[in-house]
Amino acid sequence: MTMVDARGKEQEFFKGMDQYRDLENTGTDYLSKKLSTHLINEITRKLPEIQGYIDKTIHDYQSQLKALGHDVTGNRGKMLHLILTICQKVEKAFNKIVDGGEGGGERVLEVFDVKLKEAIHKLPFDKILTLKNVRNTINEADGYQPHIIAPEAGYRRLIEDGLTLLRDPSARAVEQTHQILKSIVTQAINQVTELQRFVNLKSEILAHSAVTLDRLKESSEATVRTLVDMEGSYLSANFFREIVAAESFSYDPSRPKPQFVTLNGEILLEKRYDGLSAADAHLARISDHVSAYLQIVRSQLLATVPKAVVHCTVVPAKDNLLAELQEEVAGKEEDQLRRLLNENEEVARQRDSLQKRLTLMERAAREIMAFRV
Numbered sequence: 001m002t003m004v005d006a007r008g009k010e011q012e013f014f015k016g017m018d019q020y021r022d023l024e025n026t027g028t029d030y031l032s033k034k035l036s037t038h039l040i041n042e043i044t045r046k047l048p049e050i051q052g053y054i055d056k057t058i059h060d061y062q063s064q065l066k067a068l069g070h071d072v073t074g075n076r077g078k079m080l081h082l083i084l085t086i087c088q089k090v091e092k093a094f095n096k097i098v099d100g101g102e103g104g105g106e107r108v109l110e111v112f113d114v115k116l117k118e119a120i121h122k123l124p125f126d127k128i129l130t131l132k133n134v135r136n137t138i139n140e141a142d143g144y145q146p147h148i149i150a151p152e153a154g155y156r157r158l159i160e161d162g163l164t165l166l167r168d169p170s171a172r173a174v175e176q177t178h179q180i181l182k183s184i185v186t187q188a189i190n191q192v193t194e195l196q197r198f199v200n201l202k203s204e205i206l207a208h209s210a211v212t213l214d215r216l217k218e219s220s221e222a223t224v225r226t227l228v229d230m231e232g233s234y235l236s237a238n239f240f241r242e243i244v245a246a247e248s249f250s251y252d253p254s255r256p257k258p259q260f261v262t263l264n265g266e267i268l269l270e271k272r273y274d275g276l277s278a279a280d281a282h283l284a285r286i287s288d289h290v291s292a293y294l295q296i297v298r299s300q301l302l303a304t305v306p307k308a309v310v311h312c313t314v315v316p317a318k319d320n321l322l323a324e325l326q327e328e329v330a331g332k333e334e335d336q337l338r339r340l341l342n343e344n345e346e347v348a349r350q351r352d353s354l355q356k357r358l359t360l361m362e363r364a365a366r367e368i369m370a371f372r373v
C-alpha cells in the first residue's frame with residue numbers, strides 16, 4: 001500500500017465516524033501542515049540569530065585561511081615576489097627586535113655594560129704585577145730608552161702579559177653578541193606567520209642568516225683582536241715621560257700633576273713606598289706604572305670593543321641579513337622557486353578543509369537571503 005492509499009483510507013475512517021466527521025483537524029495531512037507552519041515560523045523567528053552565526057563563522061574561516069596563506073601555485077613572478085616579501089618581513093622583524101628592549105637590544109647592551117665589564121675587572125692582573133714577577137721580568141729584560149725609567153723590554157713584557165689577559169673577555173663579547181643575534185633570527189622567523197608553511201624556504205633563511213652572521217663574527221673578531229694587539233705593539237711613550245717628569249724634583253709646581261690611576265683605583269702619583277727597601281720600592285714603582293698604563297688600556301677597550309662589535313656585526317646584520325639570499329633567489333628558475341615554496345602538507349590539508357567548510361557556509365548564507373526575500 002502506498003502513502004497516498006494509506007492517507008485515503010485514513011480520511012475514509014474519519015469521515016465514517018460521527019465524532020470526527022465534522023472536525024477539520026484530523027488526519028496526517030492536517031498534522032503535517034500544522035507542524036510545517038510551526039517549523040517555518042520558528043525558523044523565521046530564529047533567522048537573524050542563525051544568519052549572525054553563519055556570518056561570524058564565515059569571517060572566522062576567512063581569517064584562518066588568510067593566516068594559512070593562499071595557494072602559491074603560479075608563475076615565476078608571483079613566486080619570486082612572495083619570497084622576497086617574506087625575506088623583507090624577516091629582516092624587518094629582526095631589526096625591530098634588535099632595536100627593541102628586553103629580548104633584543106637590552107641583551108646586547110648587557111654583554112657590553114655588564115658581562116664584558118665584569119669579566120675584565122675580574123682578570124688576575126695582580127699576579128702579573130707582584131714584586132716577584134716584576135723582578136723576574138725586569139731581570140730578564142735588557143736595553144734602555146731615555147724616556148723609560150726601567151728596561152724597555154721588561155715594561156713591554158709586563159704590559160703584553162696584561163694585554164694577553166684582555167684578549168679572552170673581548171673575544172667572548174664577540175661570541176656572546178653572535179649567539180644573541182642568532183637567537184633573534186629565530187625569533188624573527190617565528191614572528192612571520194606566512195613563512196611557517198614553507199619548510200624549505202624557512203631552512204634557507206636560517207642557513208643564509210647563519211652564514212652572514214658567521215662572516216660578520218669573523219670580521220668582528222679580527223677587529224677586536226687588532227684593538228688589543230695594537231696596544232702591545234706600540235707603547236705610549238708620552239705616558240711614561242709624564243710620569244718621570246711628574247716624579248722629578250724639577251717638575252714645575254704650577255703645573256697640575258697628571259691624575260693617573262692604577263687598576264685598583266689608587267692615584268699613581270700619591271702612592272708612597274716609604275716602608276719598602278730601595279730595591280722593592282723600585283719594583284713597586286714599576287708595577288704601579290704598568291698598572292696605571294693597563295688601566296688606561298682597559299678603559300679604552302671597554303669603550304672601543306663594544307663600538308667595534310656593533311660596527312662590525314650588529315649594524316651590518318641589520319642592513320644585509322638576507323641580502324645574499326635575495327640576490328640568489330632572483331636568479332632561480334621557476335621550478336627552483338616552487339621547491340622553495342613547497343609548503344607543509346598539514347598546512348595544505350588545513351586550507352583545503354577550511355575552504356570546503358567556507359563554501360558550505362557561504363551557500364547557507366545565500367539560501368537564507370533567498371528565503372527571506
